[in-house]
Amino acid sequence: MIAPKMFPRRNARILTGIGFLTIAGLMVYKTVGPFESTKNPEALHGPRAKSARDDAADLLTQSPQHLRKQKEYENQILANIQKMSAHKAMQRRMNHDPMGVILHKRPSLLQGLGRVRDMKEQAGSVVQRSVVPENQLKHKIVHLDLKGAPPKVEYFKKLFPLLHSFGATGLLMEYEDMFPYWGKLEFLSAHNAYAKGDIADIIELAKKSSLIIIPLVQTFGHMEHVLKLKEFAELREVPNYPQVVCPTNNKTLPLIKMMIDQVMQLHPGTDWLHIGSDEVYNLGECTRCQQYLLHHQFGKSDLFLHHVRSVAKYVKENYDVQPIMWDDEFRKIPLKAMEDSKVGEVLEIMVWKYSSGIMVDLRSDIWEKYSTVFGGIWVASAFKGAANPDSYITNINDRLSNHKEWMEIFELYKSTIPFQGIVLTGWQRFDHFGVLCELLPQAVPSLAVNLMYINERKADHGALVKVGDMLKCSSFINLDLQYLEYANKCDFPGSAFYEVSQKLYILKRDINTMMKNPHVTGWVSDYNIEHNFVSPQHAEQGLQDLTMLLFDYGKVMNEAETALSDVFDEYTVKEWISLNVKPTHTKLQKLHASISKLQKVKYWPRRPLDSTETKEL
Template sequence: MIALNMFPRRNARVITGISFLVIAGLMLYKTVGPLDGTKNPEAVHVPRARSESGNLLTQSPQHLKKQKEYESLILANIQKMTAHRAMERRMNHDPVGVMLHKKPSLLEGLGRVRDMQEQTKSAVQKSVVSENQLNHKIVHLDLKGAPPKVEYYKKLFPLLHSFGATGLLMEYEDMFPYWGKLEFISAHNAYAKGDIADIIELAKKCNLIVIPLIQTFGHMEHVLKLKEFAELREVPNYPQVVCPTNNKTLPLIKLMIDQVLQLHPGIDWVHIGSDEVYNLGECTRCQQYLLHHQFSKNDLFLNHVVSVAKYVKGNYDVQPIMWDDEFRKIPLRALQDSKVGEVLEIMVWKYSSGIMVDLRSDIWEKFSSVFGGIWIASAFKGAANPDSYITNINDRLTNHKEWMEIYDMYKSSIPFRGIVLTGWQRFDHFGVLCELLPQAIPSLAVNLMYINERKADHGALVRVGDILKCSSFINLDLQYLEYANTCDFPGSAFYEVTQKLYILKRDINNMMKNHHVTGWVSDYNIEHSFVSPQHAEQGLQDLTMLLFDYGKVMNEAETALSDVFDEHTVKEWIMFNVKPTHSKLQKLHASVNKLQKLKEWPRRPLDSTENKEL
């Protein structure tokens, strides 16, 4: 995952950049051909096939016709999208936030007038908006190692429905209550079977469909870390990827699927993971299998996922979905020969900016010709840094804006099922906690609002603030966060805590970078009791206050987290995100207080034996 740019781009530049990139992509397609393993004979000399009439062909007439249709469609969509953006654009940049419940400035007042004018648009214009809607807007709940309390879902699910969400993608991982031979997979603080039933019932009451996610290839650390299943690793020292040729692998995966689907009756979809399958085909068994069957690693991958998908579809009449990243590098012919599209739907994910560059038209053409159902996946949190504890909404909004541009461009030719707004709580099973769910509710609200209305202007943000019952300011960019906003939504106390913590850590960092500290109160100075009292007073004049405020926020964090998570999650988050800095401040405060009592200092060199004896 890659952190996004801090500043949003101007809409006009976005459209111009998109037009250039897509047209350049089409020119590249004509020059070097699609990037699915084939080449274009117009650019590179390759042996040419003969048609039944004996004429030499560079490509089949059907392929050429389809290519031209695709190019025309893309260019037409670009023109429509450019016109639409030009009409809707009222400001030359995105806001960094919105003030709530105060007398508006002249600029804000003009914005509200424009918002009122927009509300009076004709029914024809409203029907255009409805045509832009995705059927499903699914919120991903990443639960691994940090399960929210069931009581929290009772408050959260109605709010998600009010934002326009239509379902949940539940990534249980070790939080699922496996039993029998699989009981060791579940964490000690996993949900009980009754909890799963309650969660499903709560979702049903709020008209939210549930899609469980089961890892079946990559990211199986929660299973393969255990000694009971260590023999199934593709690489003995790495517990990420399961060996697809081990005779015990499929029985294990099928049993996991059986137990998860048993507790999720009547569902329509199940996600079978399979992203980031590193170290594929590296074990001795897989190498021998590839040699014996004359398979490539792509064949090995497809053989496994098709087997899993067939089991799901054939035994439960449930449609499996998979992440798309491994399919991007597999040639079209290999996908068609495997018939993977007959049993799988695909979920195309990209959480950073530059979607148009990374997911070019040839990839969409390949996917649309193979899969009957295509999902897209954005991120409303947890896609910046693995140790991040607070979400920068502007980055997430940029990601969703780009995805909606992709959707507008291809919706007439690609069978999009819906969008999943992912919210990662750890980068993987071994990762630390990142951007916990409650503090990212404003980000989720803003981005769902944008998906539904294609707006992130003043009026839209005010409506979000009203729904979240925020009292002052909704911040979109952490660079401009000056004070913590107070809201009243499920988990809002923790949202406030993370803002306070961010501001305090920034103030502490500024203090420690002050030249009075870096030049005269360094660790070296402290260790050798050679600190300038005057510089210590000037550089660390706010130390006592910051230490007090930090201790207060640490206590507030424990209380706020306890409303949502169990004690284990609370301890882990505080241990990683709060205590190290608090301990450092306490140690510095004690050292400086002691050193400021000194009235005499040693001669140099400071590391001499004489000084050490003193």
């Protein structure tokens, strides 16, 4: 599908193509018909011009048999065009994702011949949508990464029913420092963490929307929120790095058990607990671990397996709950070591990959190893937060490609692997110390599109229109930021911030275009401004949109603050504005002030510009 502003140019090409083929078809027909003389270009000039025009007029009054044959031929040409376009559309979907979809408007042939198949599918979509595909993934879990930026409980009240309508069956809640730890662990909670009553409300809201909750507790890697603190610094595997806990420290397991106890106390009745343990970058590096490895004749893999099995066993034996763990550390562990550790008796595995190339990175031998060891296997995609650590807007096409690859994996292995379900991760920070990235409200359309694809294996016009209707979008859903021309207007929980994020993206792109204008790069550089040596004419030509962009940017900054306040607390609002809006706004203000000052300059010094004369001026 294509953005509206691209229609006129493409339609012109399509009309030209249809006109050419139709005329060509008539000319071919006339080589065997009564008007053969007109096939000669020379016949349209000179004395015979009138005869040619008469012949052309006769085309409109030829016999019914000729008209019927002509019509049949034209229909045949159009059918071939449609067939060819549908084939190309299929190829595009195999190799590329759509750029967007126009809503509430049935596309005609001239609005994109590549939509022919979509139109046919849309016509029968009511029947098709009611059919649940066989061997569907049972669980479609939405990951809510809450660290350092907790959405308001009131927002969840509006969001959870929508997630259920998208086809979600549960939530993976990664609280981290947003969990209300108490007693000896109260220092693990941020000052703006949820209260115990908030957790109870969240669980009740999820239950009302038929969403199960799987809490996540980090127990090995990514324990920054614990190990950053002075009180727990001694548990670090590497003294200067607060990412990984030391598995051989006698205080480590009691701490982890206490964290699990408190989380489980506030989540009664849950069937799963995710114990994290991904990206354990520093393993077996401290002196204590080195001595432990030497004494037990262990390798680092054995040390890893021993720790995660101990944690999983504690969860399973004390709470009758099934532990789940990220898989990345298991990829490099030999099958025999995993079998000897009996880790598969207490753990289910969650295989994650958020970028392209899943088939390459997760080869068949890895799947064979996992299916041999584990009785339950989950997969994890990403609907947001998997691009750049400072990204503030989600490119849906990238996320859709990730989910398409995962569904290919599912189709390939579903007969041999006990897939439990899929978790659509939505990272809000890359880790505890990372900046905010791709906040939840602006990624709701991405989540909707990808849940739709998982459920129906479709991302065609009909499926996307359905998503647009559910999100109450009025005009257009953009899937590829490369083609974003205007902000999409919708009406779902957090849609105001979705619109603001798009406006900000468009403005930043326009500002970047302005700053790369040759008039600016060649005559209005920082060096020129610093030395009051700017060409007024080039400054006016290059920065003619500066005042307007500065005004629009200030307006978007105010809109962002209002939109964010509907979802997040004041700390998250302030952090996001400081990271994503203020730096550019400040730069524009300084540039505007500098140019306003330089416009008053009427005389300029002789070079060199660093001379005493210049400085005095």
